[in-house]
Amino acid sequence: MKNLDSVFAAYIVGWGVFxxxxxxxxxxxxxxxxxxxxxxxxxxxxx
Amino acid sequence: xxxRIILGAVAILLVIAAAYAAFFIAPEERTMGLIQxxxxxxxxxxxxxxxTFFVCFLANLLYVWKRDPRYDWLGVSxxxxxxxxxxxxxxxxxxxxxxxxxxxxxxxxRLTSTFVLWxxxxxxxxxxxxxxxxxxxxxLSALFGIFAFIDVPLVFFxxxxxxxxxxxxxxxxxxxxxxxxxxxxxxxxxxxxxxxLAAFLIVERYVLEKMKAEVDFLAREVEAQ
Numbered sequence: 551m552k553n554l555d556s557v558f559a560a561y562i563v564g565w566g567v568f569x570x571x572x573x574x575x576x577x578x579x580x581x582x583x584x585x586x587x588x589x590x591x592x593x594x595x596x597x
Numbered sequence: 598x599x600x601r602i603i604l605g606a607v608a609i610l611l612v613i614a615a616a617y618a619a620f621f622i623a624p625e626e627r628t629m630g631l632i633q634x635x636x637x638x639x640x641x642x643x644x645x646x647x648x649t650f651f652v653c654f655l656a657n658l659l660y661v662w663k664r665d666p667r668y669d670w671l672g673v674s675x676x677x678x679x680x681x682x683x684x685x686x687x688x689x690x691x692x693x694x695x696x697x698x699x700x701x702x703x704x705x706x707r708l709t710s711t712f713v714l715w716x717x718x719x720x721x722x723x724x725x726x727x728x729x730x731x732x733x734x735x736x737l738s739a740l741f742g743i744f745a746f747i748d749v750p751l752v753f754f755x756x757x758x759x760x761x762x763x764x765x766x767x768x769x770x771x772x773x774x775x776x777x778x779x780x781x782x783x784x785x786x787x788x789x790x791x792x793x794l795a796a797f798l799i800v801e802r803y804v805l806e807k808m809k810a811e812v813d814f815l816a817r818e819v820e821a822q
Contacts, residue, residue, distance in 0.1 A: 589812060
């Protein structure tokens with residue numbers, strides 16, 4: 551089982567990069583959704 | 598929304614199945630042993646990254662031609678996903694190289710051109726943060742994206758054109774190259790899985806970019822009131 555730790559490290563770090571990238575997309579989408587709601591609510595008030 | 602959830606679920610299941618196949622179905626390579634199993638993740642992710650950069654290139658060309666913001670959204674979405682893929686390639690490559698070559702990194706043609714590719718798409722994304730006006734930002738980044746794509750065929754052909762520390766191609770490498778049939782099946786299944794994951798991430802990132810455009814539009818409306 552030589553180099554098993556390296557193989558695991560490669561897969562874990564690789565999946566980790568994709569997971570963190572997905573989390574950043576989800577976070578940015580959530581922030582924008584909040585901003586979008588705020589802007590939609592402020593539009594009728596300004597009319 | 599439901600379609601996006603299904604796409605995400607299929608992509609995750611395929612990636613898990615590909616990892617299972619890489620560990621338990623693919624036979625052990627004779628000279629490198631266990632460490633060669635990184636190949637199924639490393640090379641499949643590289644192919645997916647190059648494909649996403651190709652999508653970015655097409656979107657950039659279409660933006661320059663049609664000036665439709667949807668192509669700009671697709672361009673930046675695929676550039677970010679491609680950059681994530683190449684980041685994974687640049688991390689998993691040295692982890693594989695160290696036990697096999699005895700070094701983490703060398704400035705050979707394949708490794709250098711891949712690192713340059715990573716830098717080019719980091720620059721593409723940085724460039725977008727420097728220009729405020731949306732049309733100007735889209736045009737400048739599309740032109741830069743078309744230029745950046747020149748490095749993709751250079752990365753692909755580097756191991757065919759030059760003798761490199763990086764192994765010569767085992768897929769489409771001409772006579773003398775090739776993979777064991779089971780290894781080949783596992784590899785192409787991994788390629789499919791990573792392409793599905795990339796497609797899912799592009800869709801998610803595209804939705805974000807579309808929402809950003811809506812927010813910008815509404816913010817201008819509110820300001821104008």
